[in-house]
Amino acid sequence: MKTIRKQISGDKFFQLMVTIILTVFFIIELYPMLYVVFCSISNPDAVASGEVLLWPVGITLQGYQKVFQYRDLWIGYGNTIFYTLAGTALNLAITLPCAYAMSRKELMGRNQLMLFFMITMYVSGGLIPTYLNVKSFGLLDSRWCMVILGAISVYNMIVARTFFANSIPDEIIEAARIDGCNDFRIFGKIILPLSKAITGVLVLYYGTGHWNAYFDAMIYLDDRKKFPLQLFLREILIQSKFAEEALTDSTVSAEELAYLAELSKNADLMKYCIIIVSTVPLMFIYPKLQKFFEKGVMIGSVKG
Amino acid sequence: MKKRKQILSVLLAAAMVTTMLGGCGNAQGTSGKSSTASSTSKSESTQNAVVESTVESNDDGTEDSVRISEETIEITLAGPASVTTNEWNESVQFAEYEKRLGIKINATAYDSEAWSSKLTLMLASDELPDILAGLTATTREDVYKYGQEGYLLDLSQYLDVMPNLTRIMEEYPEYARHITMENGAIYGISPFSVRIESWNLQDVYMSQTWLDNVGMDAPETLDELYEVLKAFKEQDANGNGDTDDEIPMLYSAYSCFPILWAYGIYSTDGKLHEMVDEDGNYMVMNVTENYRDYLRYIHKLYKEGLINEDAFVISSDEKDQLINNGKTGYVGNVTSIFLGLDNEGDYSKQKWFAVTGFTGTEYNSESVVVERERVGANFRVLVSADTKYPEEIAKLIDYLFTVEGAISASNGYEGLTFDFNDIEGYPVVDHTNYIGDYESSEAYRTRKATSRGAFNFYSINEGTIYDMLQNIDTDKLMEGECYKVAGANATKQLAWRKAVQKGVQFKKPLPSLSYGDDGAERATLYTDIVNYCATANVQFITGERDLDKDWDTYLEELEKMGLQRYIEIQQNAYDRLMGN
Numbered sequence: 001m002k003t004i005r006k007q008i009s010g011d012k013f014f015q016l017m018v019t020i021i022l023t024v025f026f027i028i029e030l031y032p033m034l035y036v037v038f039c040s041i042s043n044p045d046a047v048a049s050g051e052v053l054l055w056p057v058g059i060t061l062q063g064y065q066k067v068f069q070y071r072d073l074w075i076g077y078g079n080t081i082f083y084t085l086a087g088t089a090l091n092l093a094i095t096l097p098c099a100y101a102m103s104r105k106e107l108m109g110r111n112q113l114m115l116f117f118m119i120t121m122y123v124s125g126g127l128i129p130t131y132l133n134v135k136s137f138g139l140l141d142s143r144w145c146m147v148i149l150g151a152i153s154v155y156n157m158i159v160a161r162t163f164f165a166n167s168i169p170d171e172i173i174e175a176a177r178i179d180g181c182n183d184f185r186i187f188g189k190i191i192l193p194l195s196k197a198i199t200g201v202l203v204l205y206y207g208t209g210h211w212n213a214y215f216d217a218m219i220y221l222d223d224r225k226k227f228p229l230q231l232f233l234r235e236i237l238i239q240s241k242f243a244e245e246a247l248t249d250s251t252v253s254a255e256e257l258a259y260l261a262e263l264s265k266n267a268d269l270m271k272y273c274i275i276i277v278s279t280v281p282l283m284f285i286y287p288k289l290q291k292f293f294e295k296g297v298m299i300g301s302v303k304g
Numbered sequence: 305m306k307k308r309k310q311i312l313s314v315l316l317a318a319a320m321v322t323t324m325l326g327g328c329g330n331a332q333g334t335s336g337k338s339s340t341a342s343s344t345s346k347s348e349s350t351q352n353a354v355v356e357s358t359v360e361s362n363d364d365g366t367e368d369s370v371r372i373s374e375e376t377i378e379i380t381l382a383g384p385a386s387v388t389t390n391e392w393n394e395s396v397q398f399a400e401y402e403k404r405l406g407i408k409i410n411a412t413a414y415d416s417e418a419w420s421s422k423l424t425l426m427l428a429s430d431e432l433p434d435i436l437a438g439l440t441a442t443t444r445e446d447v448y449k450y451g452q453e454g455y456l457l458d459l460s461q462y463l464d465v466m467p468n469l470t471r472i473m474e475e476y477p478e479y480a481r482h483i484t485m486e487n488g489a490i491y492g493i494s495p496f497s498v499r500i501e502s503w504n505l506q507d508v509y510m511s512q513t514w515l516d517n518v519g520m521d522a523p524e525t526l527d528e529l530y531e532v533l534k535a536f537k538e539q540d541a542n543g544n545g546d547t548d549d550e551i552p553m554l555y556s557a558y559s560c561f562p563i564l565w566a567y568g569i570y571s572t573d574g575k576l577h578e579m580v581d582e583d584g585n586y587m588v589m590n591v592t593e594n595y596r597d598y599l600r601y602i603h604k605l606y607k608e609g610l611i612n613e614d615a616f617v618i619s620s621d622e623k624d625q626l627i628n629n630g631k632t633g634y635v636g637n638v639t640s641i642f643l644g645l646d647n648e649g650d651y652s653k654q655k656w657f658a659v660t661g662f663t664g665t666e667y668n669s670e671s672v673v674v675e676r677e678r679v680g681a682n683f684r685v686l687v688s689a690d691t692k693y694p695e696e697i698a699k700l701i702d703y704l705f706t707v708e709g710a711i712s713a714s715n716g717y718e719g720l721t722f723d724f725n726d727i728e729g730y731p732v733v734d735h736t737n738y739i740g741d742y743e744s745s746e747a748y749r750t751r752k753a754t755s756r757g758a759f760n761f762y763s764i765n766e767g768t769i770y771d772m773l774q775n776i777d778t779d780k781l782m783e784g785e786c787y788k789v790a791g792a793n794a795t796k797q798l799a800w801r802k803a804v805q806k807g808v809q810f811k812k813p814l815p816s817l818s819y820g821d822d823g824a825e826r827a828t829l830y831t832d833i834v835n836y837c838a839t840a841n842v843q844f845i846t847g848e849r850d851l852d853k854d855w856d857t858y859l860e861e862l863e864k865m866g867l868q869r870y871i872e873i874q875q876n877a878y879d880r881l882m883g884n
Binding site: 045048049050127128131132135215218219222231234235238240242244245256258259261262268 | 385386412414415416417418421422424425428429440619620621622624625628629744746747749750
């Protein structure tokens, strides 16, 4: 016994503990994802009765079949990709220059401007004024509404500003100026190439935001052809609740209830498949952008 | 210095997260508030629209589709999306309205969860469509508020072009009372059923197969029920060879109703048991000895494992599973009842029969059934005060109260979306010849034949199984075509006929009330009281609180929450409604 303990030196013991703890964390993180995958290929009845725990029960690909037959979903996919690409591009086009300007000490009234920005973080106009605003800009039921609305997030702007202020030395800008660059050129030729990290982070923040957004679409869009993916997903997910609601509705016949229950069953069948279908693109992009986090996000002096 | 900065930034980050999260939840609250603010400015502009009705008198009582508008008019319609609302514009029903009635309906559906925000926004920006339809969550109070603020058309001004609605209101005063507001206006239409009496039975069922397997008769008193449930538990009631997998009673508000009624509590709400006695006194039964004894009984069932242990956390999916797998013998309102009750879709396997109130307490010697309300509490259809075609819309609504109109809203038109199929000598609507690519006739009916949920607020017997159920011989009820088609409803009809024979008392539930200035106060009181009652209900049943020791504190708590004031408000509202 003693000899064994001697053999495991302090260092190795530490390594062992780290491995154990990380393995536990790994399992904790992995299990929910695997669970969703298992559920998506299991018989929905088995899922509902809680039989699916560690591996799929009654394997079926019906759910995926149904999902791929659901035409609206692909319209939504197309729209979401457009909103995400166009929206993120616009976000970057506005956030980066703004953040750069705010990071420069020679900007007049910088603190006042910052205060102005900060206020919008805490106090928003509210739904109705925003709606009226969108309406009078003629953006109601327009694709551009999904791209333009929320074009800048102050939080992200602050993140970018901090990055510019902390990791780009003044000297380099001074040098550029001496060489004859104006502000635009400095930004385009020097700042941007040096800010790949923060750009990556912003792309990730904004991109996932756009990918997951549904509320604006719900409020401002009427035309189903313009709906993003998330709205169709919601539609399917809430189908399972209609049957329950209809139970207390006096105008609903028994046959209709049966049909609603059937729909709700279908929705249950598709639920997990949809989660997978809609997150796969993000799962591929995330690791690619994640490396930027290592150097990218800094608010104040705290690295996040 | 650095440390301070760090702390500051952590705080900032935390604040950001909270505001971000807060943003999601707040949307509704703020929108609600601003709607009242913005609506006051609007109220003076609209409350007019008293159009002189110049109707050519074709009111010879004809109920056929008369063209409402010579030139086709186009009206806009919006509503919360139900399963199929996205296909509203493509329905045969709406296409036929354009052809037959001269009304082209242009519908937009909104996500059902965004609907309340959307409605607020439409009100705030003066963009109300001509008709709001397919609503499911609009209460009498909402309607009264919008109406008084001048957003809604008062249909009572058009009653002279609405002969069918007028007739129904005369025939069924409870419906007239419900849709007529305190100021005499009719701002909207609620669902209404003139279906057969058995339709009004609450959906509570017991399995005859289980009773047969344990060799017992259907229980009539609470003691008998206890014995039956005990036998279900101890024996192999579902006949699968395992004596331990039975759940005698699947707990739900509904499966408790027949027990509740036995204790003289005539309520059809699972949480707050409100009722009105013969003299018109409003009462909350949650504070009575009746309720305490009722809880004692349910607690006993729970303690002895006669109720499922997960009674208060089980999801409806799980309930369906239990029923489909034959694990339970006594159930309340659950969707799978209508799915066929077992995996084979065979009603006859479990032989469910509808249950009426039990007897055998000191509070009640007779069996009682509290009926389902014929008048739907919510408002289905509202009309904008700004519409250009008030009279045409009034006529359209009236058309929906004819037999043809009601069927058009529920099933479409004969020869276009359905044929009448003869079942046991009664014509029943049948879509099979028209379904085309749709997976089932119900899918066809809800997606193509009709604009589901938009206008089917008037439920009638004609063309449905109810016509057959009403007239068919009792011995044919539970067999052959009739049972195959009508299933659970056939068992309800049988139970109803038996109940009438036995002299069961039928009682009406508390009608839905509306409030004036005290509405806001009532809402706060109600939320507190109902939440407390619901929690206490669970605690008493599970035994977490003791019915002897903790009862007095429970009563005191309710008093402190303003129960007396709540009762007062409710009593006033009830008196107002009945005084109408």
